């Protein structure tokens with residue numbers, strides 16, 4: 001009876017049932033489940049742990065990923081419950097998204113086979129190329145938990161890492177200390193109005209932070225203001241996508257950007273010659289990234305405050 005009570009408790013959650021049905025259809029990793037059900041990764045991991053504890057699903061490691069699949073079959077005592085979950089109406093369109101994901105995953109396998117060549121250690125290559133740079137003073141806009149910040153701090157002279165989340169900054173600080181990096185100043189502030197000196201930095205980095213902010217124009221203008229003449233801004237952003245769930249689950253205010261519109265916004269913020277680098281990424285992901293870089297002109301007065309200019313990106317819908 002105790003076992004049955006636990007089973008009902010575990011299965012008495014609609015998201016968990018959706019996940020169970022999905023891993024019953026295909027072996028999936030956590031990121032894939034996140035993209036299919038549209039809830040935060042921590043929550044998906046929790047649901048998977050509960051399903052594993054009930055021995056309904058199994059976990060296997062392959063190629064750096066952990067995959068989950070259903071283990072119970074038609075002879076198992078809990079099968080009638082699983083069958084109900086499998087046959088329930090697909091109100092969220094999970095199965096259609098799964099079909100799409102599996103189709104795109106086949107493309108990735110084909111691509112990976114073509115690319116199975118030495119020299120694909122991109123992280124190492126990035127570090128090697130970065131080591132050729134002069135020591136720079138840089139600002140990391142929206143550093144989050146500092147994954148990128150610590151990589152930047154390995155070669156920069158100094159990194160000012162800014163975020164409005166005290167929790168994220170705490171994690172970033174702990175990670176920097178663990179790695180023995182002492183050239184980072186963490187700052188809790190709003191990217192739209194920063195208490196930092198104008199014209200004092202060589203590089204401003206915005207990695208996936210712009211889609212979180214209310215006014216991209218104000219943030220880009222702040223970035224441009226901080227740069228020395230000739231200083232550079234690098235923006236890594238997402239192409240437009242339709243994953244509405246990221247608004248409520250991850251706090252995104254913009255569902256990606258048209259690179260041209262962002263390039264115009266960089267120009268309007270006072271950056272010259274913005275250059276676009278498109279990077280075809282994991283084709284199974286709905287999130288595709290691109291890079292824009294721009295330079296603060298050597299002789300240039302600061303742009304007008306963003307609020308006075310017309311926005312090429314529109315306002316964010318929250």
Ligand SMILES: C[S@@+](CC[C@H](N)C(=O)[O-])C[C@H]1O[C@@H](n2cnc3c(N)ncnc32)[C@H](O)[C@@H]1O
Pocket residue numbers: 141142143144145146147148162163164165168189190191192206207208209212213214
């Ligand atoms: C997706 S994370 C990016 C983390 C990191 N840059 C990376 O690439 O791994 C976006 C971060 O921007 C921060 N953020 C969003 N809007 C902000 C604002 N107006 N001022 C300061 N930080 C902000 C969020 O708190 C979050 O930590």
